Amino acid sequence: MTYTVPSPGPSPDSYARTERSVPTRHRERASYDRELVHSILDEDYICHLGFVRDGAPVVLPTLYARKGECLYLHGSTGSRPLREADGEPGLQVCVTVTRLDGLVLARAAFHHSLNYRSVVVHGTARRVTERGELTAALDALVDGVVPGRAADSRPADAKELAATAVLRLDLEEVSAKVREGGPGDDPEDAGLPYWSGVVPVGRTYGTPLPAEDLTPGTALPGYLKNR
């Protein structure tokens, strides 16, 4: 399929559209706005990392964090994608982050939908080898899950740093997709006796459970109380 690229270059406000970052379906839901992309990425910390192995797709969940215009992806040395990203030319990946916001119930089964915000990043991931960048990336990964935690834990030592692998993926070929609002029933279904509307969906955090061997006298830190 060919698709005429409507806006070839990146700008301070938006990512460049490319043939594969423009969806074939529901183009009206797609966006290349940097601020929107960043806001979706910064709300989550679990992505689905796709790569190709022996010609077949592989999709694995992993932790990520954004710093400026790059994503850092967590891995362990020895894992398949990490080993492949270790040298040149890097590993071709697709990283997808999906936030589910609502269940959309229309009168017609056909018009049922989900409200969501997703980001898809295409590019080449490379292993972070520079020690300063690796340390900063690991801090970002820990703080992405629990803001404030990196400074309140024992930092990784040299052996641990060597056993951790982080991939870096620059945000260049990126798109967001957003579906929001109520159901889109057809006018001819207006009078049907089925409830229609949206059920909001979100992520919730429960009461923190201390470890069995919690260091005696350790209080629950403030950054866990506000969640």
Add this chain to the structure above:
Amino acid sequence: MTYTVPSPGPSPDSYARTERSVPTRHRERASYDRELVHSILDEDYICHLGFVRDGAPVVLPTLYARKGECLYLHGSTGSRPLREADGEPGLQVCVTVTRLDGLVLARAAFHHSLNYRSVVVHGTARRVTERGELTAALDALVDGVVPGRAADSRPADAKELAATAVLRLDLEEVSAKVREGGPGDDPEDAGLPYWSGVVPVGRTYGTPLPAEDLTPGTALPGYLKNR
């Protein structure tokens, strides 16, 4: 990498292990148990579908439902993966479902982790063309999100059925991965003054919001009250 397959065939209780369904990392977290796989799949309805396009990976979120030993994946006619799955030999896919259960805070930054349950399915997806199977799959997709809803909405008509595409993926090459329990700090970190434990994470549903054009007099159905 070669890996000696420890259990070559499928059984009534478990899926066959294959070279790609056995993870290279944390093998102790992997399981091929059918009941466990089904329980994880049945708890969610959003998966990440991976496929290869022009040699590069693509990962998209989509809706799925399980019926026995197959997964049905929702799509729209015209979307890329659906078009490619339309004929023979089908579309090679990897479908991953991830349930996040907890944030694991260890004293050491290195031992931070997530509690999760995930399922990875490898295989060939094919478009469902038989009308009875398509209708049943669409009902399963609607009921997978809101149990009881398929019977309480207007069924798809012939035009809508033609505009909906569903992929079928048989559950044959499947593995689950589970991380549970508390942090695994090293004994030498035992006395460090950092809080350690688990923050439970779950999905939450809010109060249903009626559509602006809700059919007057339509009460909130029982299957939405219990959520």
